[in-house]
Structures are given as C-alpha cells and as structure tokens.
Amino acid sequence: MSLYSLLGALEIGLIFSLVALGVLISFRILNFPDLTVDGSFPLGGAVAATLIASGHDPFLATLCAMIAGALAGFITGWLNVRLKIMDLLASILMMIALYSINLRVMGAPNVPLISEATVFTMIQPTWLPDYVLRPLALFVVVLAAKFGVDWFFSSQYGLALRATGANPRMARAQGIATGRATLAGMALSNALVALAGSLFAQTQGGSDISMGIGTIVIGLAAVIIGESILPARRLVLTTLAAVLGAILYRFFIALALNSDFIGLKAQDLNLVTAVLVTIALVLPATRKKLFARKNGRA
Template identity: 75%
Template sequence: MSLFSLLGAVEIGLIFALVALGVLLSFRLLRFPDLTVDGSFPLGGAVCATLISKGADPFTATAVATLAGALAGLITGWLNVRLKIMDLLASILMMIALYSVNLRIMGGPNVPLINDPTVFNVLQPAGLADYWWRPILMLLIVIVAKLAMDWFFSTERGLAIRATGSNARMARAQGINTGAMVLLGMAISNALVGLAGALFAQTQGGSDISMGIGTIVIGLAAVIVGEAIMPSRRIVYATLAVIVGAIVYRFFIALALNSDFIGLKAQDLNLVTAVLVAIALVIPQLKRMLQHRRLPDAPKSL
C-alpha cells in the first residue's frame, strides 16, 4: 500500500470515527437501534454542498449541516417518544423520508464541489501537501468531538442519558424525564453523523444521494472492531475504542482492496465489511473459550 493510500484510509477512517461516536451513543448508551444514520449522513453532505455551491461560507455550511443532522435525529426520537412508534420502525421511516428530502435539497442526485472553498483548503497552511493536511485536520476535529463527549457524559444530563439506556424504568423512578433524554441523545448522535457527512462531501469533492448507503454498517463495524480491540465499560475508553476501530476498519478495507494477490475490487467492499465484522464478533468468544480452557478444574466435592 502506498503512502497516499494509507493517508487516505486514515482520513476516511477519521471521518467515519464521527459516525462511530454517534452510533456508540445511540446503540450502546441509549440502546436505540437507529437506522436514521443512513439518511442523516447524506443529509449533512447535501446541506453542506448545496450551501457552499450557492456561495455560503464553508464553516457556516458545515454548522448548518450538523444542525440538520440533529434535527433528523430529533424527529426520529419524537416519532418514538411522542407517537409511540417502535424505535427501529421510527428510524426506518425517517431514513426513507430523508432520501426524498436530500434529493429536494440538492435539486438532483448530486452537487459537485470542484473549485469551491472547503474547511480543508481554507485552513490549509502554505507549503503543506493536501493529502497530509486533511488527515491532520480530521484528527483535530475527532479529538475535540471525543473530549466533548467524554465531558458531556460525565455531567448530570449525560449520566441521565446513560441511565435511560441502561434501565429506563429505574431512571423514571429517579425522576429522570426519559423521553427528553431520548430526544437529546438522538439529536446529538445524528448531529455527529451530519457533521461527518458534511466533511465527507468536502473531502470527496461533492455530495451524492448514494453516499449514505451502508453508513450504519460502517458505524457498527467501527464500534464492534473497537470494542474487540479495547474492551472497556468506561466512557473515556469506549469513545477512544470506536475511533481506533474506525481507523483500523478503513485500514483493512484499503489493504484488502489494494492487495493485488487477493484479487478484490471496489464492488467487494460490502463483502470485506461483512467478513471483518464477523471476525470482530468471533474474537471475544474465542478469548472466552481460551480463558475457560486455561482455568484449572474445580475440586470435586465429597
């Protein structure tokens, strides 16, 4: 693998690390199976690319795209909390609706960003190559997002969200408004995904209606791989684990697709993803089996 391919894998891995942080919040902390991600990711890209193409400041466009993602997650939570629609079904309905919404926003299947300003080229230092600067800036953004999540989930409201996901009945008994916590958690989760979509559109030179396909699978893969590498119940290590998982996942994807002796092509991406997730799921079971075999036999009672 060339240095260019390696840095590209790290860059995309860091972008999807934001998605993984959002998925960690919804799936692991809130226990909400959220498929809105497949719609809020291209929503962030659609809003950002459309605003930039119309002359908006890239930082403003990125912020608006993040808010659009938060709104999508809020509506999904509202469907579940207020209208009593099952959580999985509510997210599926929102994901389907966002496909049409994204087409409306872009006015077509895609919006190119050829010579338009982005947060990457506006902040790029003189003399630093583009393929070096993008991963560096993405790393800084991901670190800020991780630290913000670590801080938030140590606050009273963040702990209330975690309590809602762990045991909603007990949380209500403690006076926590679990419905409001679901709405807040879903908004934060999809805001991170919308931010990732906006940054992805700026790195890839435009937004496309199909860019969200399989986003939830990638996010789950990053969470599962990260938990297999760094198992921990502490939120500080959990957020770090999913970031590492996203980078490792993209690295192995790039390695598999760039290895001529394997013979894989771009259309094999979903197959590689399925194999990696399966391996990550099997590893913890193998560890438990090995530990069980190493334990000495318990003394038999007389």
C-alpha cells in the same frame, strides 16, 4: 500500500470515527437501534455541499449540516417517544423520508464541489499538501468530538442519558425525564453523523444521494471492532475504542483492496465488510473460550 493510500485510509477512517461516535451514543448508550444514520450522513453532505455551492461560508455550511442532522435525529426520537412508534420502525421511516429530503435539498442527485472552497482549503497553508492537511485537520476534529462526548456524558445531564439507556424504568423512578433524554441523545448522535457527512462531501469533492448507503453498517462495524480490541467499561475508553475501530476498519479495507495477490476489487467492498464484522463478532467469544480453557488447565 503507498503513503498516499495510507493517508487516504486514515482520512476516511477519521471521518467515520465521527459516525462511530454517533452510533455508539444511539446503540450502546441509549439502547436505541437507529437506522436514521443512513439518511443523516448524506443529509449532512447535502446541506453542506448545497450551501457551499451557493457561495456560503464553508464553516457556516458545516454548522448548518450538524443542525440538520440533529433535527433528523430529534424527529426520529419524537416519533418513538411522542407517537409511540417502535424505535426501529421510527428510524426506518425517517431514513426513508430523508432520501426524498436530500434530493430536495440538493435539487439533483449530486452537487459537485471541485472548484469550491471548503473548510480544508480555507485553512490550508501553501507549504502543506492537501493529502497531509486533511488527516491532520480531521484528527483535531475527531479529538475534539471524542473529548466533548466524554465531557458531556460525565455531566449530570449526560449521566441521566446513560441511565435512560441502561434502565429507563429506574431512571423514571429517579425523576429523570426519559423522553427528553432520548430526544437529546438522538439529536446529538445524528448531529455527529451529519458532521461526518459534511466533511466527507468536502473531502471527496461533492455530495451524492447514494453516499449514505451502508453507513450504519460501517458505524456498527467500527464500534464492534473497537470493543473487540479494547474492551472496557469506562466511557473514556469506550469512545476511544470506537474511534480506533473506525480507523482500523478503513485500514483493513484499504489493505485488502490494495493487495493484488488476494485479487479483491472495489466491488468486493461489502464482502470485505461482512467478513470483518463476522470476525469482530466471533473474536470476543473465541477469546473467552481460550481464557476459560487456560484457567481450567491451571
């Protein structure tokens, strides 16, 4: 695999690290099966691309994309908390609605950004190639997001969110407003996903209505792979595992698709994803069995 392909895999992996952090918040911390991700990811790209193409500042466009994603997550939580719609169904309803909303935002199936300024072109020095700058800039963004999530969930309000996901009945008994905690957690989760979508659109040269398909699968795969290679109870290590899982996932995908002797092509991407997720799910159980056998022999 060439250096260019390696950096490209790292770039996409870092972007989906933000998705993995968002999925970690909803699925693992809040215990909320959230499929809104498949809609909030392209929503971030649609909002950012539309604003940038209209001549707005790329940084402002990225911020607006995060706000739009947070609003989408908030509405999903509101459907569950206030209208008492089942969590999974509420997220499916929002995901379906976001398809039409994204088309409305863009006004077309896609918005190109080939000749437009992005957050990466705004900070690019003349001596640094763009394929090197993008992974470096994304690394800084992911690092800031990871430490921000760690800090937030170690605060008093963050601990209340963690208690809400772990045991909502006990959390309510302790005086925690679990409904508000769920709304805040869902907003934060989808804000991170929308940020990833906005950065993805700016790195890929535009936003497309179909770019969110399978995002939740990628996010879950990253979380599962990360937990398999770095099992931990501490949140600091759990968020690190999610980031590493997303990067490793993209490296595995790039390696498989760039291995000519295997014969895989771009259309085999979903097959490779399914195999990787299966291995990640089976690996912890296999490890436990081997460990139990060793202890039995000892």
